Amino acid sequence: MPRIIVDVMPKPEILDPQGKAIVGALPRLGFDAFSSVRQGKRFELTVEGEVTEAILAQAKEAAATLLSNPVIEDVVNVEVQD
Amino acid sequence: MPRIIVDVMPKPEILDPQGKAIVGALPRLGFDAFSSVRQGKRFELTVEGEVTEAILAQAKEAAATLLSNPVIEDVVNVEVQD
Amino acid sequence: MTSFNIDTVENAAATPDVDLPWAELGLKQNEYDEIVKLLERRPTAAELAMYSVMWSEHCSYKSSKVHLRQFGDKVTEDMKKDMLVGIGENAGVTNLGDGWAVTFKVESHNHPSFVEPYQGAATGIGGIVRDIISMGARPVAVMDPLRFGAIDHPDTARLVHGIVSGIGGYGNSLGLPNIGGEVVFDSVYQANPLVNALAVGVMRHEDIRLANASGVGNKVVLFGARTGGDGIGGASVLASESFDDSKPSKRPAVQVGDPFAEKVLIECCLELFKNSLVEGIQDLGAAGISCATSELASNGDGGMDIELTSVLLRDPTLTPGEILMSESQERMMAVVSPENIEAFEAVMDKWAVEYSWLGEVTDTGRLIITWDGQKIVDVDPRTVAHDGPVYERPYHRPEWLDKVQADTFRSSEAGSNLPSTGDELRAATLELMASPNMCSKAWVTNQYDRFVGGNTALATPDDAGVIRVDEETGLGVALSTDCNGRYAYLDPYTGAQLALAESYRNVATTGAIPMAVTDCLNFGSPEDPEVMWQFAESVRGLSDACLELSVPVTGGNVSLYNQTGTTPIHPTPVVGVLGRFDDVARRTPSGWRENADGQAIYLLGV
Amino acid sequence: MAELPLIGNYSEPEQALSDARIGVVTFPGTLDDRDAARAVKLAGATPVSLWHGDADLQNVDAVIIPGGFSYGDYLRAGAIARFAPMMSKIIDAANSDAKLPVLGICNGFQILTESHLLPGSMIKNDHLKFICREQVLTVENNTTAWTNEYAQGEQIAVVLKNQDGQYVADEATLDALEAEGRVVVRYEGWNPNGSRRNIAGITNEFGNVVGLMPHPEHAVEAGFGPDHTGTDGLRFFTSVLTNLVSKTAGAAK
């Protein structure tokens, strides 16, 4: 069944405490290659049948309203995955 | 600066309470096209300079050890984004 | 380090006619003229940033000051005897006996919580807790008096769920039991929800710390989170301070809290206090570094030199003025004597807290801030921190009040519809019990940790929260917050007194002796003479009542402009009372205990 | 008059009653370390503060990993804490022949599953909210190092408070836990977080490592726990002393 993937990330100018905690932990575990980390959300919406334009539009609107908080987050990606 | 994206999703057989809440809320807002929703995590790891094979390997290992818990989650994607 | 066209003091003196965005920053013409007079030249962009935030209503209390004086004036010697630190510091301190002291304060985070409920409420808890730490105390509990709009309004769910989970999310992560609060629904609060947060902390007398920078040569350090563009979204006009259009200017309007960072900051500060490593300390809240540097300097020996490029940044594009105004959370500023630097750094490293040394205390009487060596601020810190404008705003009793007061239950038509039959009484009782303001608040309190710390002797559903302070003797405190905004609307003088009386009773009925008062005065716009009258009357009422009951106000907060268009909220003077227990084992819970058979019931009072 | 300890360190004179030394681990973000230390003291043993970044177990006879939000729990509860130097020591000692008794409470339980000392994992509560309540549990296994002072089937009231408390594991693991009697406590009545099979706590196959979502350390002093009277949690802490005494006796034989 096709799925629509929605990726939501904290806005770049907003503090991301989660990413901060991870970037602090990585070097302690020997992962030293990363200068910053941000943690966001990935949603997989399953569609029964074909992903029409209308359904994609629904996904985009849901992404902008329910799945993200526009005050602190950006929807960075909405894409169909078969 | 290049980034490595790591996507982590709850394992299909594990109940996802957040996804369940979202799939319940969507139709109330008029989004009726989705039969199921799962919520996972998206990490963006920033690399200063070039993403070498070694750095990508580090990201994969971090994804498998720190960024996900294999008991309940799958790493579904690790990719470089410029 | 990004390079800017820096507006230096020298440049300001040489270019008196440059247009500065003082109006956009919220200053009035007379206020700007006053700044020019104080400096004997135009302010630099950085100085303008400092004065504008420090002289705002929020930081300077310019409309409320003339009334608040009554809290300090209407006190007897007896009321002062247990006050170790009075109004004016971050929070007042009361003597508990046995060498223990307690500090508590309530503050508002109303507007930020309307914009972004979760983060607004969360950072409200964070801010009040830092106030308590900065007195040298260990925070031991929080409370949250809340007011929301109508329960069936479409926007209410967003606010209620966001605000409650924000308070829980932040407070629970700090390990501070939530021991009480209020939940009130009333449509007057629709677009102006009230999120008041109270924190209480305890300390040994010798650990009391004040926000002052004394000891010439002592070092000034900023520690905790890095400084970002938080909270300066509204002041983005400052981007023009660089006089350079190319600068990216994305400044977040909301602050995101990091409770983990704050928890670590608490533990780290307690370790600093325990080892006597700081001479003075100040939390960073509204007005950030502007406030911390000017208050520390003016309360101390009067001078401080700061190099602003030493501030650790989250966003390297910030201009000096923005850095001075940033409200990034989870930061503290301290004054450390040179011989303690190493020990101070060891504590920071242990808790993995970032810090940077910014400068030192001087005896010049000037607060001097440089940017890469160039002087961008040269002010008398008192003029920034204490000598802000004071307004005697006009006020008068609203004409509509007579009509509202005349409309009593007895005199109205409704009086004839009083429930009288059994069925009517039953229906009325059910309606009351089902009212969102009367029904169980467990759906809120179940989301708050009330057990952590192991010292909670009473919390929900009791009238007051009770916390043990000394595990050996059982010495402890009781706390309650109360206010009925509808009473205050009908008669602000009496309404404020009733708020105190209720809170006082709630503390007394647990068995504690009421000792001190804090208040959060939530009102509409002070520029509306009718609102100003409500404010003046409430303060007069509360201060008279405090005198009558012999309990001093040790601190509080004023939140004005809580109104939509020309419609203000009900006057809502939330009053918190703190009482003392010599042994919390004596606390009396409300409600029937088991084995209550045969116990007598009395109704006391009139 | 008592000072509040800085972290889970009640530096009182050592107790005469028992010279058992129980470690209490503090991570950045740990909240219940003082409470755990208090419980150890009330049980009659000596609490020893263990710092996450140290790698010295200081000869403790047992370890408690208390509740809280280590590293903010932003990634997954317990995910980062598991990699602390102190955890490596604890994992080794728990698996060693000596079978160091280890009790993980709430965040401590999450750290134990992240460390694979215990199977399964915790996800968000099914209702997605933080929940704080007085919680009745049924003791299902009274043979572990931490529950031997309870009666089989006994109902006890302690405190429950968490956001990520829903215990999950695959069916095979759950069946094995049941078959081997490794479910230590179960939620009685309403399931407060959606945990599989009402599981509130489990043990490893040797009974020395126990993980609990609820908080017995908040039910050790009358007046400061469930319903102002409950002290049902104290026996978790006296149990381990009994266990240590019997171990010593066994060794002496």
Ligand SMILES: Nc1ncnc2c1ncn2[C@@H]1O[C@H](COP(=O)(O)OP(=O)(O)O)[C@@H](O)[C@H]1O
């Ligand atoms: N926002 C809140 N936070 C914490 N505790 C609360 C909150 N609202 C109400 N409570 C607590 O719930 C209990 C019942 O509240 P309420 O119904 O307002 O009591 P009362 O009507 O007796 O004042 C009290 O113990 C009160 O402190």
